[in-house]
Amino acid sequence: MVTEAYIYDAVRTPRGKGKQEGSLHEVRPISLITGLLEHLQQTHDLDTSRVNDIVLGCVSPLGDQGADIAKTAAIAAGWDETVCGVQLNRFCASGLEAVNTAAMKVRSGWESLVVAGGVESMSRVPMGSDGGAWAMDPATNIKTGFMPQGIGADLIATIEGFSREDVDEFAFGSQQKAAHAAQSGYFKSIVPVTDQNGLTILDHDEFIRPNTTVDGLAKLKPSFQLMGEFGFDSVAEHRYHYVEKINHVHTPGNSSGIVDGSAAVLVGSEQAGKDLNLTPRARIIATALTSTDPTIMLTGPAPATRKALDLAGLAVSDIDLFEVNEAFASVVMRFQKELNVPMEKINVNGGSIAMGHPLGATGAMLVGTVLDELERRGQRYGLCTLCVGGGMGIATIIERI
């Protein structure tokens, strides 16, 4: 018998605007995560010596976020010295990869209790500051036809025939849903960020714009048109030669926001839960990874979802709620079209377009978000999926208990 992996808790910080004016810019990345670790310990009166490992996603692991921030956080949070920590990077999927890794550790029987999550202070360590051969080494860049994700998102929209109006309409929906959910107190997993005096720094997702209008969105300039025309559009020609011209529809308004935040999910075996008197909230029943064409880059969610569903022995229609990361509007729209999922089941409380996408943490945040909503609705299955750099896709299915 395989040991099941249970989710005992899933928490996150609110998301702060990822710039100097953002509320969390003053907060050190390490504090974003130790705050959550301390919260978990206190809430569950957790004997931290029972925690085998802390697995944290972080996409730009340098500077404030460098040098294995997971182990650093374990020490900084005052957890038992036996607690290990590892930082991992699977681009935008890092947070969900952390959860999946934790589940695999537990299901293997070799570890029994793991904290999984992620952290990203995009205001402090900007996206791309870790360089990397793909973009920065010409030989690699040339050989692989490097192209930024935004161009891929615009390419998806062009191929699928999503107009600027379509993607803006989607973005408007995300804002509306997120505003409603925030107002209604649906985001139970939020743990406010406080200072050393216990004073609250931020207790809500500050990126949401409840007053967004479709007209307002229509006025924004396309983000990737200029760089596309400079040269990136032509990179796509080699594979997408049937596209005469890429329609640059994505703007800051219909793409994920740049924010700061972190998340932590407590994953463990049934026995560990019993020993520590923890109540399981859900079971992780399938995880999947896949990879697709790196040029268009963002078409991974549908095949990853199919793979996860196959593993779980479920059909698309069995899933009650989908969390599809809103990296760009076209990514979610294509997912919806490809799997023919009713839009009413996708991102019911909005997504990264409204709330932001703290790269290393988002995947773990999605788990908490979908679990909160399954509990609120009394539903059973939730699926989280993200598009990932390099063409990868990731998916996780959880079953509420």
Add this chain to the structure above:
Amino acid sequence: MSAIKFEKDADNIVTLTMDMPGQSANTMNDDYREAMSAHVKTLQSDIDNVAGIIITSAKKTFFAGGDLRELIKVTEEDAADIFAMTQGVKADLRALETLGKPVVAAINGAALGGGYEICLACHYRICLANSDIKLGLPESQLGLLPGGGGIVRMVRLLGLEKSLPFLLEAKQMNPQRALDKGLIDEVVTTKEDMITAAKAWIKANPTSQQPWDRPDYEIPGGIPGSPQLAELIPIAPAVMRQKTKGNYPAQDAIMSAAVESAQVDFESASRIEARYFTSLATGQIAKNIIGTLWFQLNDIKAGSSRPDGIERQTAKKVGVLGAGMMGSGIAYVTAMKNVETVLKDVSIEQAEKGKSYSAKLLDKKVSRGQIDEKQKQAVLNRILATDKAEDLAECDLIIEAVFEDRSLKAKVTQEAEPLLAKTGVFASNTSTLPITELAEASQDASKFIGLHFFSPVDKMPLVEIIKGKETSDETLAKAFDYVLQIGKTPIVVNDSRGFYTSRVFGTSAMEGVAMLAEGISPASIENGAMLAGMPVGPLAVLDEVSLSLVLKIEDQTRKDMEAAGKPHTPTPGQALVRQMVEEFGRSGKAAGAGFYEYPKNGKKHLWSELYQRYAKPAKEVDLQEIKDRILFIQSIETIRCYEEKVLESVADANIGSIFGIGFPPWTGGTLQFVNQYGLDKFVARATELAEKYGSHFAPPKLLLEKAKKGEIFE
């Protein structure tokens, strides 16, 4: 040792004067390598008695660069030797720049490629103020990279952002511009001044070293990981490849070597550069480019297709009949080269309008500072716009450039011919009408020849010279000399419908339409052709020349077939073009509607109905298939021209295809494309294409024979 003279003066200043025996220019060959190596050793062994070093040349030019005859023979098996040779050349230059003594380049003439790389290894560069002197690194144009330390030192001298254009685009500069850009340090007027300045600098800087060897040195503009370059580097390959489409490994290698060189120390950078150089030198693309665009082009310019034994002649007065687009362009390029030019049309207004075209082009040159007002006026003064035939008196050459109408051409020929100088010849600028037939209107067909100019005449480098049946060698020589005189490249072909270039051009354009008729997405056809290296897609090209022209040609074919008692069945491509013109009223760009839409305020785009009417969305297309069809059909048609003796030389075929119809330079031209593909492989692929797409791809007999014998087109 005799290749570089070693002299030391009373002040212990050593002058190394490059003067390779038996060569008009210094090149980076064995003689150079041995001599430089020996001198560097001498200097090292007697360093205490050396105050400084001046490098200069006894030739008209400073140094010409790598020895291409040597480089073109290199194969993949020679990789280790090439790497070692390159490293050897660089080791000597490195030793020189790190002697601890000032080294000055006294640049007396052109320093290109390896020549400029020697200058870069010097601490100070002084050049003669002669605007004819060219400086720069043109290697990339030949499919190579500056492998003598040029990349490493340029990046360290100017920084990545500023050096890349020089390295990638092979920009050449005159001394003043080079001074402005920081490529040289001083400009002087005479050779004596140059040596005096060099010695003065040596005395003032007795322990000179390169900036990049100083401990506090930082690469200008930042290293690759720095914020200044964080946005530039990821997009730089895409910007470059928008032009190269990935067909030019030299540009890829240069960009890679430049960036990598900025991340490591000088010696490591030098090895990185040498490894990339080796990959290019041993690769096929550089051979295609050097073979055609250097050796074959030089042969053509030296007169390989010109009849022997006839003295070179200079045209003093040239007449141009018809002041339309072509005639105006011909008048311009002729007058630009100091030739008295008569531009005649039926009315003085028409003729003046044609002349104003020259004024427009000259104004542009003035505004760019390339010429001054006086020079502009001098050119215009050489063009006589007229409606009087008498003004053509005593022309050495008269070129008619009137409409493509046989009777009109006959009329102007007969009107103008009597006015020719006694030894003068008459040329027809036509792209389609057989010269032999046009010559029937002439009083002396031996003095009648075809000169096919390409549009726009001022930009297109090629002129296709067409010999009629009766055209004499003297006439050909005269026409050939004229083409060289106006700075164009002549190829010589025999008379045939469409001659060489138009014929081959037509096949690739029609192949594009055939693909559309099969249901392939028009965007894929256009992109496929451009990714193969063609400057524009076949559908865009047909829009430019007009779809009606395709119909005219087909009508002619039908007439010919019917005359021969054979039935004519239009190809699917021809049928499609007919439908476009006759049913949809879309005859091309001039009509404002063709395969493309031409919106008044905006860029052209494919007519969206092409997708509904022709493209089959489910049709799977393999990009390679599109590229091969576009390139193969042109090579196959070229082989047919060669077989039918329309073409007489491989050089004419290759150069004509690149300069005239935009066949991609990376291939080395239509026949070199076959050579480098491998004749056996080419036959196999052509046979495959013939089975799939029609007998027009069937390998011609000449190709089969050559493949069987193991020969290539040379």
